[in-house]
Amino acid sequence: MSTPLPGFEDIGRLRGADGASGRQGGDRRPGATAGLEGRTRRELAPGAVHVPGWLSLDEQRELVTACREWARGPAPIRHTKLPRGGVMSVQTVCVGWHWQPYAYSRTADDVNGAPVAEFPDWMVALGRRALVDAYQDASAGDDYTPDAALINFYDGEAKLGMHQDKEERSSAPVVSLSIGDTCVFRFGNTETRTKPYTDIELVSGDLFVFGGPSRFVYHGVPKVHPGTGDPATGISTGRLNITMRVTGLS
Numbered sequence: 001m002s003t004p005l006p007g008f009e010d011i012g013r014l015r016g017a018d019g020a021s022g023r024q025g026g027d028r029r030p031g032a033t034a035g036l037e038g039r040t041r042r043e044l045a046p047g048a049v050h051v052p053g054w055l056s057l058d059e060q061r062e063l064v065t066a067c068r069e070w071a072r073g074p075a076p077i078r079h080t081k082l083p084r085g086g087v088m089s090v091q092t093v094c095v096g097w098h099w100q101p102y103a104y105s106r107t108a109d110d111v112n113g114a115p116v117a118e119f120p121d122w123m124v125a126l127g128r129r130a131l132v133d134a135y136q137d138a139s140a141g142d143d144y145t146p147d148a149a150l151i152n153f154y155d156g157e158a159k160l161g162m163h164q165d166k167e168e169r170s171s172a173p174v175v176s177l178s179i180g181d182t183c184v185f186r187f188g189n190t191e192t193r194t195k196p197y198t199d200i201e202l203v204s205g206d207l208f209v210f211g212g213p214s215r216f217v218y219h220g221v222p223k224v225h226p227g228t229g230d231p232a233t234g235i236s237t238g239r240l241n242i243t244m245r246v247t248g249l250s
């Protein structure tokens with residue numbers, strides 16, 4: 001078993017090949033439904049699409065490895081402090097641009113002032129492929145160049161309140177990838193934090209895209225189901241979520 005990285009112990013532990021539970025196994029490529037019968041692509045609202053089982057197990061493992069590196073720093077993962085004194089239960093590290101309530105910057109000024117890690121080309125490619133598959137349109141990703149990602153880690157108690165992603169100066173879609181424990185994802189409306197909303201389960205490997213008329217919908221994570229993830233992803237406990245965005249900043 002790998003040694004947890006300093007300061008990153010609570011983001012689960014990487015397990016070696018012998019640690020694979022096999023619970024998830026099978027073909028996890030886009031469109032595959034191994035062990036997850038009935039979970040198929042669904043458009044929740046115009047522009048908002050859930051694609052279950054989109055990431056293969058290998059892709060999830062690779063993303064976990066990359067996120068673990070980013071979480072180490074130079075601007076390490078942290079519980080974000082809110083302007084009124086609260087602290088988010090979710091832990092977040094950023095790539096490309098650093099987000100702090102409620103703006104983006106190139107340095108992590110509310111952490112240690114370090115420059116944010118560069119947004120890698122492979123993640124741009126992943127974001128483009130996500131749009132093609134979510135929207136079932138071969139050209140949907142052509143103009144999509146995400147330049148910021150927020151990487152959130154949820155332990156069994158963490159939640160994320162209803163909010164809009166609106167610090168970006170672009171209305172390009174948000175691409176969301178989930179790894180680890182299953183959560184309840186609440187997808188609401190553009191007007192209020194309250195009903196009407198739809199609760200869906202996001203399972204490890206799921207893709208969720210919200211763009212077009214759904215881009216500024218309030219959304220949140222009211223519940224994580226501890227112990228539901230597959231340690232073979234590289235996360236033995238907890239949930240990782242990666243949202244890619246286009247900031248529209250230069």
Ligand SMILES: O=C(O)CCC(=O)C(=O)O
Pocket residue numbers: 150152160165176185202219220221241243
């Ligand atoms: O964890 C999730 O699924 C949602 C994350 C989110 O809403 C955000 O980072 O703004």
